[in-house]
Amino acid sequence: MRASTADAGKSEVLDEVALMKLVGGDRELAGQLAELFLEDLAARVTEITAAITDRDADRLRAGAHALRGSAGSLMAGIVSAAAGVLEAMGRSGELGGAEGALAELNSALANLRPRLVLLARRP
Amino acid sequence: MRILVAEDDAVTRKILAATLERLGWEVTTASDGSTAWQALETLGGKDAPELVLLDWMMPGMDGIEICRKLRSTQGFEFIYIILLTSRSEKEDLAMALTAGANDYIAKPFHPIELESRVRVGERMVKLQRSLAARVAELEVALAHVQRLQGLLPICSYCKKVRNEANYWEQVDSYLSSRSDLDFTHGICPQCSAKLMKELDESQA
Numbered sequence: 001m002r003a004s005t006a007d008a009g010k011s012e013v014l015d016e017v018a019l020m021k022l023v024g025g026d027r028e029l030a031g032q033l034a035e036l037f038l039e040d041l042a043a044r045v046t047e048i049t050a051a052i053t054d055r056d057a058d059r060l061r062a063g064a065h066a067l068r069g070s071a072g073s074l075m076a077g078i079v080s081a082a083a084g085v086l087e088a089m090g091r092s093g094e095l096g097g098a099e100g101a102l103a104e105l106n107s108a109l110a111n112l113r114p115r116l117v118l119l120a121r122r123p
Numbered sequence: 124m125r126i127l128v129a130e131d132d133a134v135t136r137k138i139l140a141a142t143l144e145r146l147g148w149e150v151t152t153a154s155d156g157s158t159a160w161q162a163l164e165t166l167g168g169k170d171a172p173e174l175v176l177l178d179w180m181m182p183g184m185d186g187i188e189i190c191r192k193l194r195s196t197q198g199f200e201f202i203y204i205i206l207l208t209s210r211s212e213k214e215d216l217a218m219a220l221t222a223g224a225n226d227y228i229a230k231p232f233h234p235i236e237l238e239s240r241v242r243v244g245e246r247m248v249k250l251q252r253s254l255a256a257r258v259a260e261l262e263v264a265l266a267h268v269q270r271l272q273g274l275l276p277i278c279s280y281c282k283k284v285r286n287e288a289n290y291w292e293q294v295d296s297y298l299s300s301r302s303d304l305d306f307t308h309g310i311c312p313q314c315s316a317k318l319m320k321e322l323d324e325s326q327a
């Protein structure tokens with residue numbers, strides 16, 4: 001069975017316990033990771049949204065894959081899962097429910113953002 | 124051990140680098156495949172990384188392509204390659220290993236798994252290094268000791284031997300130049316008696 005940190009936080013906005021384990025208890029590093037994620041976030045969401053508008057499945061797959069990986073590394077399970085749904089749509093080329101999945105992603109991000117802002121500011 | 128981490132996602136790259144550095148390894152990073160390849164070419168030789176962690180999906184050049192290039196480029200054949208992937212299909216993993224990866228880690232990774240797999244790589248790198256050193260030692264030894272084998276023509280009277288260049292050579296110089304043998308020259312009792320007899324006769 002795969003170890004728990006990788007699986008941790010799949011149903012959580014941000015699994016800070018798992019994240020702290022991942023960074024070896026280094027709070028400063030955790031804050032830097034939150035900052036890095038937030039820096040890239042707007043461009044990533046714009047890319048995914050544009051790919052859905054343009055019905056560009058490959059672009060959607062690549063954009064959602066990047067966000068899924070980044071959120072997964074940060075132990076942001078719900079965002080990672082929501083991005084995974086869009087990635088799967090991009091891979092299959094079936095973009096029928098993409099707008100709904102994008103709304104799910106944006107909702108998950110709305111919950112994640114303030115948590116990350118706090119984490120980034122925490123001394 | 125020197126490690127190159129090639130990962131386009133800044134968050135994952137930073138976690139990987141921080142984790143590996145915390146464990147005492149020397150880490151350099153690249154944010155895409157082309158930069159990773161350039162870094163490998165630039166750092167070639169003695170400073171080249173001994174282990175690379177490659178993300179499968181990267182802009183520029185993906186992890187699989189870098190694996191193939193490393194395995195077909197002289198000097199990089201023995202780099203230990205770990206592929207990072209969120210793919211889990213058996214066909215994908217088979218493709219990664221066929222392309223030349225030694226191992227793979229599923230993303231999101233667990234730090235203990237990362238450490239364990241990198242330590243396996245480190246053991247392989249050390250083994251490879253010690254084998255290479257042993258081979259180099261043997262090559263030096265072989266260069267000093269040319270093999271003596273086959274039929275050696277020797278003159279029945281003066282006991283010179285015919286060397287590879289077809290010259291007749293004293294047997295002691297022949298053996299000295301092809302082995303670690305050193306000769307001390309003396310006179311055996313029979314020759315000594317014969318010599319003394321000749322001297323006596325010449326003085327008489």
